[in-house]
Amino acid sequence: MSLPPMWIYFRIQKFGIWLPFFFIWPLILIMIIIIIPFTIVIDLLLWFSGNRYHHFTRLAISSLIILSALKGFHAQVQGTNTNIDIQVI
Amino acid sequence: MSEERKRILDMVASGKITAEEAEKLLDAIKIPSETTESSIDQQTKKTPKFMYVKVTSSDSDNVDVKVPLGLIRAGMRLTALIPPHAMNHINESMGKHGMSFDLNNLKQGDIEDLVQNLTEMEINVNAKEGDNVRVFCE
Numbered sequence: 235m236s237l238p239p240m241w242i243y244f245r246i247q248k249f250g251i252w253l254p255f256f257f258i259w260p261l262i263l264i265m266i267i268i269i270i271p272f273t274i275v276i277d278l279l280l281w282f283s284g285n286r287y288h289h290f291t292r293l294a295i296s297s298l299i300i301l302s303a304l305k306g307f308h309a310q311v312q313g314t315n316t317n318i319d320i321q322v323i
Numbered sequence: 324m325s326e327e328r329k330r331i332l333d334m335v336a337s338g339k340i341t342a343e344e345a346e347k348l349l350d351a352i353k354i355p356s357e358t359t360e361s362s363i364d365q366q367t368k369k370t371p372k373f374m375y376v377k378v379t380s381s382d383s384d385n386v387d388v389k390v391p392l393g394l395i396r397a398g399m400r401l402t403a404l405i406p407p408h409a410m411n412h413i414n415e416s417m418g419k420h421g422m423s424f425d426l427n428n429l430k431q432g433d434i435e436d437l438v439q440n441l442t443e444m445e446i447n448v449n450a451k452e453g454d455n456v457r458v459f460c461e
Contacts, residue, residue: 312385314384
């Protein structure tokens with residue numbers, strides 16, 4: 235299992251910036267930890283009420299997994315008047 | 324030393340077979356293990372990690388996109404979490420655009436097979452004007 239992405243690089247024309255993604259991870263984890271008990275309660279209520287859809291907890295965890303899977307993403311657009319570069323490292 | 328090789332050498336030592344016969348037997352047992360090792364190597368090499376989309380045009384407009392296949396896997400798994408009414412709406416919209424594909428029938432095993440076989444995929448489109456689109460996985 236690889237580490238989640240740590241940096242995001244944005245460049246538009248000649249201006250580029252490195253954003254420290256590793257600062258955001260603790261905030262995201264705290265948010266998920268706060269949200270998970272609520273989603274568990276909602277899922278249980280929906281399940282007992284017979285609702286077919288009761289996957290909000292899995293949805294929250296899957297969102298975290300998708301964010302982690304972004305590592306290695308790179309998009310570069312180069313044109314005569316355009317220069318955009320996005321990297322997730 | 325493998326069991327087969329030891330048996331062959333014991334047979335030579337006890338005089339049951341000649342050295343030439345032993346050499347043929349040793350060659351025969353070597354070939355399947357080499358094949359197995361190379362196919363294992365091929366399997367381990369073949370798991371693609373990224374999907375690349377490269378567009379080059381004659382006007383010097385270039386687009387390069389590299390998408391981790393882990394992201395595609397995670398995204399496909401997310402389809403299992405789409406609410407049923409939204410899923411029906413998505414299937415209808417896809418059907419209207421000519422893609423009669425039911426996302427409800429997508430299974431985890433199918434996703435893994437799809438990703439595994441993407442190594443062999445390469446799409447090359449060359450236009451008259453010199454534009455080129457290439458999609459491949461590595």
